[in-house]
Amino acid sequence: MTISPLARRHIPWAWGATATLALILCALTLYPAASKAGVSGLDKLYHFIGFGALALPLCLAYPRRAWAVVLGVTAFGGAIELIQPYVGRGAEWADLLADALGALSAAGLARVLSRRR
Template sequence: MLVLLVLCLVPVPPQLPSTGWDKSNHALAFAVLAFLGNRAWPGRTAPVLLGLLAYGGLIEVLQSFTPDRFAEWGDLLADGIGLVLGEAVAQLLWRHVPRRA
């Protein structure tokens, strides 16, 4: 989460790994967070996803205070889509992986 925060607030660096589209970068980052959150706090889906969406909102608010970045509702929407996709992948994957005792 800290790395994501830094990447979202620093001036646009020359070459970072990217999907090629800002919105898909947001979706991918938040899908990973949702996937990890699913494993870290199993059974607490709603609080984890709502907390991560609030984190995405915080990032957008902080970006509005930077000279090189700006807040966009589309970014927050992409974050939300990524959260849903990450949770769906986690649910599908963990359904087929046996749990350890």
């Protein structure tokens, strides 16, 4: 598989964006929750958007390896769910499902966008 010079220039940006988003997601999901106030179910939308945003840059940079990105992002979400009980938050299967669906949606969006190039 050959990578065009234009795509090669974007790879460091994709990794940088992904690392930055991963740090932000860690901070948001592992910081002890003060209360459970808020709209019910909105938490799942946040997971969907956050993990979709996490997957998108690398899915765009490596469209043929989007499946690996989705698996990696989902595993990252699973690790966060395993750690959350130790920081005073609850782990939920529904959160992990929202993470995976967000990553899958990002892979689909990246596929559509890469075909337009």
